[in-house]
Amino acid sequence: MRFDIPLLTAALVLACSSASAQDTPAKPKSAQEIIDAAPASDWRTLDPANTLYLELATGRVIMELAPAFAPEHVANIKALAKGGYWNGLSINRSQDNFVVQWGDPTEDEKARKALPKKVKAKLPVEFTRSASKLAFDRLPDADGWAREVGFSNGFAAARDPQKGEAWLAHCYGAIGAGRDVAADSSNGTELYVVTGQSPRQLDRNITLVGRVVQGMELLSVLPRGTGALGFYEKAEQRVPIKSIRLALDLPKKDRVALQALRTDSKAFTDAVEARRNRRDDWYKVPAGHIDLCNVSLPVRKPPAK
Amino acid sequence: MRFDIPLLTAALVLACSSASAQDTPAKPKSAQEIIDAAPASDWRTLDPANTLYLELATGRVIMELAPAFAPEHVANIKALAKGGYWNGLSINRSQDNFVVQWGDPTEDEKARKALPKKVKAKLPVEFTRSASKLAFDRLPDADGWAREVGFSNGFAAARDPQKGEAWLAHCYGAIGAGRDVAADSSNGTELYVVTGQSPRQLDRNITLVGRVVQGMELLSVLPRGTGALGFYEKAEQRVPIKSIRLALDLPKKDRVALQALRTDSKAFTDAVEARRNRRDDWYKVPAGHIDLCNVSLPVRKPPAK
Numbered sequence: 001m002r003f004d005i006p007l008l009t010a011a012l013v014l015a016c017s018s019a020s021a022q023d024t025p026a027k028p029k030s031a032q033e034i035i036d037a038a039p040a041s042d043w044r045t046l047d048p049a050n051t052l053y054l055e056l057a058t059g060r061v062i063m064e065l066a067p068a069f070a071p072e073h074v075a076n077i078k079a080l081a082k083g084g085y086w087n088g089l090s091i092n093r094s095q096d097n098f099v100v101q102w103g104d105p106t107e108d109e110k111a112r113k114a115l116p117k118k119v120k121a122k123l124p125v126e127f128t129r130s131a132s133k134l135a136f137d138r139l140p141d142a143d144g145w146a147r148e149v150g151f152s153n154g155f156a157a158a159r160d161p162q163k164g165e166a167w168l169a170h171c172y173g174a175i176g177a178g179r180d181v182a183a184d185s186s187n188g189t190e191l192y193v194v195t196g197q198s199p200r201q202l203d204r205n206i207t208l209v210g211r212v213v214q215g216m217e218l219l220s221v222l223p224r225g226t227g228a229l230g231f232y233e234k235a236e237q238r239v240p241i242k243s244i245r246l247a248l249d250l251p252k253k254d255r256v257a258l259q260a261l262r263t264d265s266k267a268f269t270d271a272v273e274a275r276r277n278r279r280d281d282w283y284k285v286p287a288g289h290i291d292l293c294n295v296s297l298p299v300r301k302p303p304a305k
Numbered sequence: 306m307r308f309d310i311p312l313l314t315a316a317l318v319l320a321c322s323s324a325s326a327q328d329t330p331a332k333p334k335s336a337q338e339i340i341d342a343a344p345a346s347d348w349r350t351l352d353p354a355n356t357l358y359l360e361l362a363t364g365r366v367i368m369e370l371a372p373a374f375a376p377e378h379v380a381n382i383k384a385l386a387k388g389g390y391w392n393g394l395s396i397n398r399s400q401d402n403f404v405v406q407w408g409d410p411t412e413d414e415k416a417r418k419a420l421p422k423k424v425k426a427k428l429p430v431e432f433t434r435s436a437s438k439l440a441f442d443r444l445p446d447a448d449g450w451a452r453e454v455g456f457s458n459g460f461a462a463a464r465d466p467q468k469g470e471a472w473l474a475h476c477y478g479a480i481g482a483g484r485d486v487a488a489d490s491s492n493g494t495e496l497y498v499v500t501g502q503s504p505r506q507l508d509r510n511i512t513l514v515g516r517v518v519q520g521m522e523l524l525s526v527l528p529r530g531t532g533a534l535g536f537y538e539k540a541e542q543r544v545p546i547k548s549i550r551l552a553l554d555l556p557k558k559d560r561v562a563l564q565a566l567r568t569d570s571k572a573f574t575d576a577v578e579a580r581r582n583r584r585d586d587w588y589k590v591p592a593g594h595i596d597l598c599n600v601s602l603p604v605r606k607p608p609a610k
Binding site: 284 | 432447528587
């Protein structure tokens with residue numbers, strides 16, 4: 001999920017961004033150059049109270065929760081993590097071009113792992129929120145799925161000004177709470193992550209709770225399940241979850257310091273524009289457009305002081 | 306790449322389509338029900354003269370070429386396959402949420418595998434085509450990247466009626482010919498397949514030659530390369546290609562018979578509408594929209610006679 005990628009000149013490759021062009025200062029800056037030049041104040045440090053670590057055998061997936069959009073779900077997810085609910089459970093589903101999903105794979109609901117203390121068995125629907133108190137940095141680009149799209153404190157989001165509603169968008173890396181047919185049947189135990197073409201038809205139909213900020217490549221490569229909906233058919237195919245923990249519950253030395261580029265910063269706006277209309281030598285026709293889910297959200301390690 | 310997926314009622318899952326509802330005939334049909342009921346004449350058999358088989362250790366990836374959009378590239382690709390050019394080469398790149406790419410990984414151009422007979426070393430740009438002779442079944446939905454989007458004989462495509470141009474769209478599974486900075490620097494030896502969020506900014510900037518019709522899940526799970534642009538850094542990380550052959554060059558018994566739903570059929574139009582506005586119990590808010598790259602293109606084995 002790098003925001004910008006250099007042109008590899010040695011090979012006949014599909015390139016998709018600008019070469020560094022420091023010797024030709026007249027050229028417009030590339031998105032990466034804009035990001036690299038962003039002042040420290042354009043970066044925010046991820047809050048360990050809203051950061052989850054999913055530990056797999058292959059590494060750590062880091063997720064940022066969005067309490068502004070799904071406060072009840074996020075509170076439950078934190079309680080589930082604190083109670084060690086997912087530790088020893090598994091990723092049970094990987095459907096090509098759609099999602100991966102984890103939780104307790106036991107079919108018999110009564111035989112499933114007990115919920116830890118302070119975890120609610122039932123949550124309200126949090127498909128949309130009142131837009132009035134939510135930040136919203138609007139993308140000027142047209143969108144077929146919503147009247148307005150943009151970013152709310154680092155999350156891809158959409159808005160209906162007539163209804164005064166806002167909601168998170170199903171872009172690559174979005175994390176949601178699986179549910180049954182009843183709208184209010186999610187409790188946060190079954191989480192899914194979008195690994196395919198943005199399934200925006202799910203927007204406003206299910207509660208999104210955050211997004212993966214690092215480690216998507218550990219989820220997106222999981223073998224596709226051959227059962228219905230991409231569920232693994234055999235227990236041994238499931239991908240074990242070592243643990244899911246809140247960063248705040250770990251000693252500081254075990255946390256990963258990460259910063260995200262503020263989506264209300266000038267650098268972000270400029271970087272999006274540089275991607276909307278690529279001006280490097282490789283691109284012959286600037287698109288003049290960018291889709292909400294084609295906008296990458298830059299994350300970095302804090303620079304050495 | 307199944308077009309429709311049943312609701313698994315036993316578990317608290319993320320469902321995304323209708324349950325079969327044969328006991329409630331008043332309900333609108335699901336996309337899958339519409340496809341299943343399509344008459345035989347709505348299906349076309351893939352032409353072995355335009356079908357490529359990519360053989361990996363994990364199985365066969367089947368690709369349909371689009372000579373109507375890229376005649377020179379497709380002719381070269383067929384000659385490359387006939388000459389066994391890719392046999393023994395490798396997939397050299399897997400960039401998360403973007404593409405996989407194969408070809409000769411040798412950095413020194415002069416040391417690369419020689420081109421087989423009848424293969425052209427240089428091809429013209431085929432980014433767009435004159436729209437006048439191309440089928441185009443327009444999707445009514447708004448699109449930010451192009452004035453018109455739709456389908457042309459089974460391929461997702463876009464069109465500019467003012468310029469009279471049409472082109473293939475970078476949707477999941479689209480196959481393109483990698484190039485260097487010069488627009489006419491592709492020769493079809495380096496092919497890439499879209500494995501991530503539709504990178505439509507590449508439309509009209511590079512020549513697309515077809516799409517994967519079966520086996521995407523063999524490409525999409527390839528470990529992501531850790532080098533620039535997702536290239537594998539070590540030779541042993543590359544994914545060996547056993548062969549890429551034209552179906553026509555194989556004995557009939559070794560071919561896979563496949564049919565694709567005609568994108569100019571009523572069944573296809575109706576199935577798209579059923580996906581644009583889901584009417585099953587799970588969906589609470591029909592989207593009223595579908596994105597070009599969210600439309601799946603159904604493929605099946607021919608039914609037993």
